[in-house]
Amino acid sequence: SQQGEEDPQALSIQEGENATMNCSYKTSINNLQWYRQNSGRGLVHLILIRSNEREKHSGRLRVTLDTSKKSSSLLITASRAADTASYFCATDAMSGNTPLVFGKGTRLSVIA
Amino acid sequence: EAQVTQNPRYLITVTGKKLTVTCSQNMNHEYMSWYRQDPGLGLRQIYYSMNVEVTDKGDVPEGYKVSRKEKRNFPLILESPSPNQTSLYFCASSLRENYGYTFGSGTRLTVV
Numbered sequence: 434s435q436q437g438e439e440d441p442q443a444l445s446i447q448e449g450e451n452a453t454m455n456c457s458y459k460t461s462i463n464n465l466q467w468y469r470q471n472s473g474r475g476l477v478h479l480i481l482i483r484s485n486e487r488e489k490h491s492g493r494l495r496v497t498l499d500t501s502k503k504s505s506s507l508l509i510t511a512s513r514a515a516d517t518a519s520y521f522c523a524t525d526a527m528s529g530n531t532p533l534v535f536g537k538g539t540r541l542s543v544i545a
Numbered sequence: 546e547a548q549v550t551q552n553p554r555y556l557i558t559v560t561g562k563k564l565t566v567t568c569s570q571n572m573n574h575e576y577m578s579w580y581r582q583d584p585g586l587g588l589r590q591i592y593y594s595m596n597v598e599v600t601d602k603g604d605v606p607e608g609y610k611v612s613r614k615e616k617r618n619f620p621l622i623l624e625s626p627s628p629n630q631t632s633l634y635f636c637a638s639s640l641r642e643n644y645g646y647t648f649g650s651g652t653r654l655t656v657v
Contacts, residue, residue, distance in 0.1 A: 475650045
């Protein structure tokens with residue numbers, strides 16, 4: 434099955450800096466979603482971007498989608514220590530009844 | 546409160562002793578899914594269900610069973626658990642295709 438791959442695997446920044454995470458995928462999609470997971474907890478849906486959209490914002494989050502490159506990026510601006518978590522992209526394939534497939538995640542550490 | 550409820554949160558069991566992890570959602574969602582999360586492997590889909598009485602295998606269905614007799618419930622059954630099924634399990638639901646998922650808090654299963 435197709436799978437998003439996040440890059441980098443781990444990212445460490447200072448509080449107040451911006452954090453950028455990337456996701457690449459393999460086949461055509463209906464939409465791409467980003468989720469956040471605090472250690473050992475359930476995933477929380479952050480944002481969904483559809484295949485016909487190029488950019489989307491939600492608070493301090495900005496997501497871009499480039500379907501020609503099969504890639505997406507998640508930007509967290511003015512990061513806070515509370516943003517420390519793992520971030521996953523998930524893709525919803527265009528073909529067939531295949532629900533979300535998740536990547537392995539980016540572990541973000543925001544140092545106060 | 547709209548939520549996905551999994552039980553139990555923690556479970557230690559012995560090899561071969563049948564167990565069921567329950568999952569219930571109160572949002573009238575059509576889609577439900579089970580994932581397992583293991584270090585270095587990310588989230589892998591076990592089974593999913595598009596609607597009542599409709600279930601399908603995900604990427605790692607071996608050793609698991611599910612049922613969807615009612616819209617709100619999607620139990621995960623391990624008929625004969627083995628140590629390689631020690632993992633963190635998540636149930637998730639979605640209103641329908643192309644929507645974000647709501648995750649449960651997770652079930653940490655240890656099979657000895």
